[in-house]
Amino acid sequence: MPLPARLLDASLLLIGRASPAIVWDVLPLSELNLIERIRRFARRSPALRVGIGDDCAVLRLPAGHETLVTTDFSLEGTHFRRDWHPPESVGHRCLARGLSDIAAMGGDPVAAFLSLALPADIDQRWVDSFLRGLLDLAVKNKVVLAGGDLAQSPGGVCADIMLLGSAPRGKALLRSGARPGDVLYVTGQLGVSAMVLHALRDGQSVSPKSKQAAPHFWPQPRIAIGRALRGLATAAIDISDGLSTDLTHICRESGVGALVREYSIPREVSFQGSSLHFALHGGEDYELLFTAPAKARVPESVGGVRITSIGEIVRDPKHRIFLTDSHGQRKLVTPAGWQHFTSSE
Amino acid sequence: MPLPARLLDASLLLIGRASPAIVWDVLPLSELNLIERIRRFARRSPALRVGIGDDCAVLRLPAGHETLVTTDFSLEGTHFRRDWHPPESVGHRCLARGLSDIAAMGGDPVAAFLSLALPADIDQRWVDSFLRGLLDLAVKNKVVLAGGDLAQSPGGVCADIMLLGSAPRGKALLRSGARPGDVLYVTGQLGVSAMVLHALRDGQSVSPKSKQAAPHFWPQPRIAIGRALRGLATAAIDISDGLSTDLTHICRESGVGALVREYSIPREVSFQGSSLHFALHGGEDYELLFTAPAKARVPESVGGVRITSIGEIVRDPKHRIFLTDSHGQRKLVTPAGWQHFTSSE
Numbered sequence: 184m185p186l187p188a189r190l191l192d193a194s195l196l197l198i199g200r201a202s203p204a205i206v207w208d209v210l211p212l213s214e215l216n217l218i219e220r221i222r223r224f225a226r227r228s229p230a231l232r233v234g235i236g237d238d239c240a241v242l243r244l245p246a247g248h249e250t251l252v253t254t255d256f257s258l259e260g261t262h263f264r265r266d267w268h269p270p271e272s273v274g275h276r277c278l279a280r281g282l283s284d285i286a287a288m289g290g291d292p293v294a295a296f297l298s299l300a301l302p303a304d305i306d307q308r309w310v311d312s313f314l315r316g317l318l319d320l321a322v323k324n325k326v327v328l329a330g331g332d333l334a335q336s337p338g339g340v341c342a343d344i345m346l347l348g349s350a351p352r353g354k355a356l357l358r359s360g361a362r363p364g365d366v367l368y369v370t371g372q373l374g375v376s377a378m379v380l381h382a383l384r385d386g387q388s389v390s391p392k393s394k395q396a397a398p399h400f401w402p403q404p405r406i407a408i409g410r411a412l413r414g415l416a417t418a419a420i421d422i423s424d425g426l427s428t429d430l431t432h433i434c435r436e437s438g439v440g441a442l443v444r445e446y447s448i449p450r451e452v453s454f455q456g457s458s459l460h461f462a463l464h465g466g467e468d469y470e471l472l473f474t475a476p477a478k479a480r481v482p483e484s485v486g487g488v489r490i491t492s493i494g495e496i497v498r499d500p501k502h503r504i505f506l507t508d509s510h511g512q513r514k515l516v517t518p519a520g521w522q523h524f525t526s527s528e
Numbered sequence: 529m530p531l532p533a534r535l536l537d538a539s540l541l542l543i544g545r546a547s548p549a550i551v552w553d554v555l556p557l558s559e560l561n562l563i564e565r566i567r568r569f570a571r572r573s574p575a576l577r578v579g580i581g582d583d584c585a586v587l588r589l590p591a592g593h594e595t596l597v598t599t600d601f602s603l604e605g606t607h608f609r610r611d612w613h614p615p616e617s618v619g620h621r622c623l624a625r626g627l628s629d630i631a632a633m634g635g636d637p638v639a640a641f642l643s644l645a646l647p648a649d650i651d652q653r654w655v656d657s658f659l660r661g662l663l664d665l666a667v668k669n670k671v672v673l674a675g676g677d678l679a680q681s682p683g684g685v686c687a688d689i690m691l692l693g694s695a696p697r698g699k700a701l702l703r704s705g706a707r708p709g710d711v712l713y714v715t716g717q718l719g720v721s722a723m724v725l726h727a728l729r730d731g732q733s734v735s736p737k738s739k740q741a742a743p744h745f746w747p748q749p750r751i752a753i754g755r756a757l758r759g760l761a762t763a764a765i766d767i768s769d770g771l772s773t774d775l776t777h778i779c780r781e782s783g784v785g786a787l788v789r790e791y792s793i794p795r796e797v798s799f800q801g802s803s804l805h806f807a808l809h810g811g812e813d814y815e816l817l818f819t820a821p822a823k824a825r826v827p828e829s830v831g832g833v834r835i836t837s838i839g840e841i842v843r844d845p846k847h848r849i850f851l852t853d854s855h856g857q858r859k860l861v862t863p864a865g866w867q868h869f870t871s872s873e
Contacts, residue, residue, distance in 0.1 A: 261682075
């Protein structure tokens with residue numbers, strides 16, 4: 184069997200052709216360098232006892248730790264478009280989605296598993312670049328690609344990323360621990376990713392290399408911040424569906440309400456009128472939203488990423504969110520969710 | 529947010545419509561019973577500290593154990609066809625694929641995570657029945673459905689199952705431990721699943737309820753046998769791609785060759801001439817293939833499933849497999865792989 188057999192799993196090579204007469208075939212992975220890189224990097228992980236090449240991966244997690252698991256789809260047409268997103272960005276974003284969930288639990292990422300279904304006619308260079316984008320972020324976050332599955336997709340590219348992480352026993356940050364009086368914080372800046380998507384939808388050309396568009400094409404999961412918040416934050420979530428929706432998750436799981444100061448939300452103001460809308464309801468920021476007691480010593484920044492207080496948790500059996508403006512006026516916020524690739528106005 | 533929000537994950541409700549203008553919508557899960565059943569069952573798992581409703585599931589694995597992870601696609605047109613396989617069978621087979629990998633490691637299944645992409649026009653009853661088939665097998669094997677993701681598929685049904693299991697430290701059965709002189713064993717009977725697929729392809733009608741067709745529609749992962757083999761077997765694998773292919777994996781990973789006695793392979797003889805072919809090269813048996821020292825006390829059966837000695841491991845740097853017939857004639861076996869939904873003749 185050729186070397187690619189070991190890429191992720193024996194089954195990873197087997198690509199099915201379109202039904203009803205499907206022929207399994209070997210994925211013509213041209214870049215052996217890439218495979219060697221996956222394997223070399225995998226060998227360096229002390230947690231991975233058995234990786235690619237057996238029925239299961241075998242992992243040894245630190246004693247006294249709990250296991251964190253999250254899975255996230257990255258589907259063509261839903262989460263990305265091949266004409267908008269370069270393959271490196273698709274791979275990066277695919278892994279970033281999972282890593283961001285680990286960050287939101289205050290966890291340490293351990294291993295990633297990639298299930299990838301590809302259209303029969305896809306360019307091998309697209310696959311190589313996708314994997315390169317994913318692996319660059321994996322190396323940066325010290326997470327090993329430990330397995331997965333590969334198949335042919337009857338539709339577009341369908342990737343499913345599974346992240347395994349660990350957190351000291353009982354220390355994982357949940358959505359359910361926010362208490363009235365807690366201060367509400369957010370990392371980084373909100374709304375830029377949604378702004379970029381809005382521009383793309385509008386037919387505008389946005390360079391994936393531009394610094395301004397980086398939060399959309401190259402979101403940075405806040406692993407270091409999540410880790411720093413262990414024992415400090417009372418509740419945490421990552422902002423994947425937009426501040427209004429994700430804050431609602433915290434409020435519902437914790438049985439509380441929230442007041443958010445409109446003028447405190449860190450956002451890109453160059454978009455004038457819409458910036459508040461994108462910051463409140465835009466998705467895919469992958470910043471952390473968390474709560475901590477008023478007395479807690481929350482750092483002003485971690486690794487150069489700013490942490491901003493944007494409001495407070497209040498008693499409210501209806502789990503409502505209110506926005507206060509600079510005149511002290513309160514306005515009820517309806518969670519608007521995140522509507523992929525549609526006008527969010 | 530309606531109750532289904534908790535089915536697997538907040539994101540599980542969000543179903544995207546076809547690109548380019550995708551609207552997220554709420555999955556109209558009609559059967560609240562099913563959801564309640566998932567949640568009730570999840571609450572009974574001592575390993576699951578935090579399940580559906582947070583960024584990650586939090587699991588507490590037994591001390592001194594290692595973590596096993598496997599992921600497997602079940603794609604429409606590749607692994608099943610909606611006109612051939614009832615939804616309960618698709619759900620059952622989806623989970624069985626993952627459980628069988630845990631069995632092959634001698635592991636205990638702990639939790640399953642399901643990522644499911646569905647076509648926009650799918651009948652809700654299909655989804656309910658799919659989940660019912662999956663959950664019935666989950667309950668039977670004491671594995672909890674602890675999370676996942678749901679999205680709209682631009683093509684057919686696309687399911688990705690991730691199984692998390694555990695095995696006492698250092699005790700997981702690998703593919704790499706077979707030694708010359710070891711006896712080669714197989715559980716159950718081989719080839720029936722491939723025979724049924726052959727019949728379906730032939731346009732024959734096969735009832736999913738018939739006892740004879742059960743190994744295809746309702747394969748039983750050999751969890752109890754895998755567990756019984758810990759400390760007994762030197763190498764193990766599950767037969768998903770066919771005996772010839774999966775034995776080749778053991779031989780390559782262990783650096784050995786194998787002799788298989790043609791007349792010892794347990795198979796359905798009613799198919800006369802083809803039964804050897806299906807038993808050797810047919811896939812999706814989900815039986816275990818393992819090796820043990822000649823002196824090891826391998827039971828004749830576990831839980832009513834027969835264990836049969838079919839040959840032995842030999843020294844061979846070329847990792848070849850030879851078949852010996854009743855006259856002592858040797859014939860080289862070429863691993864034929866498993867060709868889904870194509871003529872395997």
